[in-house]
Amino acid sequence: MADTTAQPSRSRDLDKLLxxxxxxxxxxxxxxxxxxxxxxxxxKVLVVGAGGLGCELLKDLALSGFRNLEVIDMDxxxxxxxxxxxxxxFEDVGKPKAEVAAKRVxxxxxxxxxxxxxxxxxxxxxxxxxxxxIIVLGLDSIEARSYINAVACSFxxxxxxxxxxxxxxxxxxxxxxxxFKGHARIIMPGVTPCxxxxxxxxxxQVKFPLCTLAETPxxxxxxxxxxxxxxxxxxxxxxxxxxxxxEHMQWVYSEAVKRAELxxxxxxTYSLTQGVVKNIIPAIASTNAIISAxxxxxxxxxxxxxxxxxxxxxxxxxxxxxxxxxxxFVKDKDCLVCGPGILIELDTSVTLKKFxxxxxxxxxxxLSRASVTHRGKxxxxxxxxxxxxxxRSNLDMPLCDLMDKIPKDIVHxxxxxxxxxxxxxxxxxxxxxxxxxxxxxxxxTAGGA
Amino acid sequence: xxxxxKVKEKQREQAENANGKPPVKKQSAGELRLHKDISExxxxxxxxxxxxxxxxxxMNFEVTIRPDEGYYLGGMFLFSFQISPIYPHEAPxxxxxxxxxxxxxxxxxxxxxxxxxxxxxxxxxxxTIIYGLYHLFTEPNHEDPLNHDAAAVLRDNPKLFESNVRRxxxxxxxxxxxxxxxx
Ligand SMILES: [Zn+2]
Numbered sequence: 278m279a280d281t282t283a284q285p286s287r288s289r290d291l292d293k294l295l296x297x298x299x300x301x302x303x304x305x306x307x308x309x310x311x312x313x314x315x316x317x318x319x320x321k322v323l324v325v326g327a328g329g330l331g332c333e334l335l336k337d338l339a340l341s342g343f344r345n346l347e348v349i350d351m352d353x354x355x356x357x358x359x360x361x362x363x364x365x366x367f368e369d370v371g372k373p374k375a376e377v378a379a380k381r382v383x384x385x386x387x388x389x390x391x392x393x394x395x396x397x398x399x400x401x402x403x404x405x406x407x408x409x410x411i412i413v414l415g416l417d418s419i420e421a422r423s424y425i426n427a428v429a430c431s432f433x434x435x436x437x438x439x440x441x442x443x444x445x446x447x448x449x450x451x452x453x454x455x456x457f458k459g460h461a462r463i464i465m466p467g468v469t470p471c472x473x474x475x476x477x478x479x480x481x482q483v484k485f486p487l488c489t490l491a492e493t494p495x496x497x498x499x500x501x502x503x504x505x506x507x508x509x510x511x512x513x514x515x516x517x518x519x520x521x522x523x524e525h526m527q528w529v530y531s532e533a534v535k536r537a538e539l540x541x542x543x544x545x546t547y548s549l550t551q552g553v554v555k556n557i558i559p560a561i562a563s564t565n566a567i568i569s570a571x572x573x574x575x576x577x578x579x580x581x582x583x584x585x586x587x588x589x590x591x592x593x594x595x596x597x598x599x600x601x602x603x604x605x606f607v608k609d610k611d612c613l614v615c616g617p618g619i620l621i622e623l624d625t626s627v628t629l630k631k632f633x634x635x636x637x638x639x640x641x642x643x644l645s646r647a648s649v650t651h652r653g654k655x656x657x658x659x660x661x662x663x664x665x666x667x668x669r670s671n672l673d674m675p676l677c678d679l680m681d682k683i684p685k686d687i688v689h690x691x692x693x694x695x696x697x698x699x700x701x702x703x704x705x706x707x708x709x710x711x712x713x714x715x716x717x718x719x720x721x722t723a724g725g726a
Numbered sequence: 727x728x729x730x731x732k733v734k735e736k737q738r739e740q741a742e743n744a745n746g747k748p749p750v751k752k753q754s755a756g757e758l759r760l761h762k763d764i765s766e767x768x769x770x771x772x773x774x775x776x777x778x779x780x781x782x783x784x785m786n787f788e789v790t791i792r793p794d795e796g797y798y799l800g801g802m803f804l805f806s807f808q809i810s811p812i813y814p815h816e817a818p819x820x821x822x823x824x825x826x827x828x829x830x831x832x833x834x835x836x837x838x839x840x841x842x843x844x845x846x847x848x849x850x851x852x853x854t855i856i857y858g859l860y861h862l863f864t865e866p867n868h869e870d871p872l873n874h875d876a877a878a879v880l881r882d883n884p885k886l887f888e889s890n891v892r893r894x895x896x897x898x899x900x901x902x903x904x905x906x907x908x909x
Contacts (some may be wrong), residue, residue: 305729312728319732408738410731423812427754444730473755476815477848484817484843487836487872507872510834580728613758648765653753655781661767667781689753691762704762 284611291342294583303582312581318343320580321677323409324348325398325425327374329560330415330452332364333569335382338413339389341577346382347409349394349401350375352521357548361562376381398424407432407447411546413576414451415569417557419479422451426472427614433466435617441467448579452572454565455558457595461571461587463579469589470608471615478590480604482556497537497544501553504532520555529554567593611705618687618706626713629657629679630672636690642705647692651680658694677711756813763852773856785809788823789856793863797888801895801908804819807852807857817846818855818870824908827894829838829866829877833903837862838872875901 295313299306322343324334327350352374354365364381365374375393383391394401397448398421406412406428416422429447436442449464451472464471489495490503509518509529519525530550537545552559571591578584587603610616619641621713623632629649636644649656656671656679660663671679680686686709694703764784767775773842774790777783789805803826808819820842830838838859841850871877880887890900897907 294818315728316733319735320728321731321735331781410727419812419815420810423755444734448727463764476755476812480816481815481846484846486840486844488830488837488838488872491832491838491872492874507832507836569874580731582727607743614755648761650753650758650761653757653782655761655784658781659765661764661769661775663776664764666779688759689767702762702766704758 280306280611288340288342294577295581297343299584301584303578305586306582308583312583313342316342316581320411321345321347321409322576323406323412323419324415325412326350326415326417327378328352328358328415328417329361329565329567330417330454330560330572331374332362332378333565334413334415334452334572335378335391336364336386336568337520337573338576339382339386339391343572343580344389346379346389347392347394348375348379349396349398350378351395351397355523357551361565363562378707403431409447411448411450411576411579411707413572414449415572416451416453419476422453422472423476425449429464430466430471430473430615433615435620436468437620439617440622440720441617450472450477450572450575450579452568454560454568457561457564459568459593460591461568461575461593462590463575463586464589465579466615467617468608470606471612473614474609474612475590485708494536494540494542497542497546497549498553500536500540500542500545501529501533501550503536504529505554508532508536519635526551526554533675543706561595613689613704613706616706618708620708620710622710622712623676625677625682625714627676628673629676632676633657633672636692642694643696644690644692644694644703644705647690649688649690651688654679676709680709682714685710742797754811756811756815759784759814759843760809760852766851767853767856769853769856770860775856775859785811789859791856791860793860796864797866797891797893798863800864801826803863803908807855814848817842818852820855820859825905826908827873827876827891827900827903828862829868829871829873829880829903830862832872838870838871839882840870 295316296308296310298308320343322338322345324331324338324346327348331348331350335346335348354369354372354374354377356370359367361363364378369377373395375394375395379391379393383389392520412425412429414422414425426449429449432445432447434442434445445564446465446467451462452462453460463469468472485499485502487506491507494500494503505518511638530547533545533550537543551557578586588605590604590606592602592604608615621639633649636642636647646659648658655664655668657668688709689704690707691702691704693700695701730806761784771796772792775787779786785808788805791803791805791909793799793801804814804823806821806823810816816833820837822831822837825833837859841855841858866880868877868881879890894900894905895909897905
């Protein structure tokens, strides 16, 4: 092979994207072998979830030129995963998904390094997440998405003009599938809407009235929910139901079958039981493949700028024919998680009481009767009386001390905003900066919820 | 963004372990919204809220209801609230911790209240739920039964229902079921 600087790699199609200039490219795109090499060396990608989407994502990213991948997942492989989570074999049942997935992809694709993390996402320190260039989500729960989103947004900093500082943006690419439907989206905190800005996009979970379950079940799902929500408590006083425990699931299944027989209802199966209890819609392998491909491509585009990115939310529907659409959602400028918050500069001597008074006169806030919370600590609560009493002694302490002398940080306040007729209760994010504390450096994190 | 990642990655290699920041607990969006709900609570005198885990855990709390009218006058009923990190996208989980003879609350403490399940909406709040619970005591209804027997008695023989409620609250048997005193 000729010894040229732009030696073709094993990924011919990738070379076409990374080595050649183009018209529809992203900002600061610099095609060439250096880009290809930098992608291998410096881009560090975290894949959250090693299930149906996660398996696809790891394979797709590894084949898209990324060499430094890590994957986090707390689940072990179950027999029912094997039809679509194609990195797993029958003999892997019971092993951690993250570990097996990492090994299988590394076995097949030389040069790629995948570090598995077999744990809950909450088990990792925040700094763990800050190490990655980009975070790709292959999850099936709103809670987990919301958590990762809050973590990624917590690295975001704004300058004094409320513009996001580019070096603090932690991009995310989020995929999700339900049966024949799916979505792929990019989240650039501070630039595009974060998960919390658009949480309403997720339809609320269907919840049956308890009395219907208890008295007039009509469907297999009613029987399952009866066993899960009512019968379980009756039979196991105090022991809480664990959806990840197969014995618990089996118990619910057999009770649901009895219930269904009693009412002459058909259709209770073990997999339906799992689906109803865990609120899972059967996964379709092809949907995962399509959504993962879109996510991997967006990841490549964000990192390399080889093309403009999706802006910013793609929906896919394969129920009848194929329908796909991109919607540009907008940020909620007052978002508690990704928004800049209102900048407030204070002297270190300002007491909590004084701070609360200041909020009332602040032109952007006009917030009266403020309750204040910082990093999960309730510094002052206007009500109810029991909490007011517990927090009252903080009022005379300097806010700076109550905030552990952190030079700048986020504080959330609730209270009544506005004057006259336009009063309304509200919850606001504030960026509090203390004047004259040493250690205010560019690297201090002040973003997030 | 690869240029940026390259710079950051190089900085990181140099500054390995240079940061000694304490681990930070993430406050979920649900916690923040709950903070607002709680600070704005406006409860009737018959309802009382308490926080068994102290002032910094608002996600688990208890509400005591002492009805001042109706069948349950004089009783005291404890409810536990568990709030999800994605509140208000998801409704609070509420259980009645006091064993009660009630058509809409079963003996395990499950509560049949529409806004806790099928009719929950993110615009509702903790105050609405507490009022909804209070309403169950002033207007128990036999049309949404969770305790089948109690509902049938309320429907067919309100006088007997009343005396059953009295007997349960005073501590005693209604049918085969023993209730502890809650007056
Ligand atoms: Zn947001």
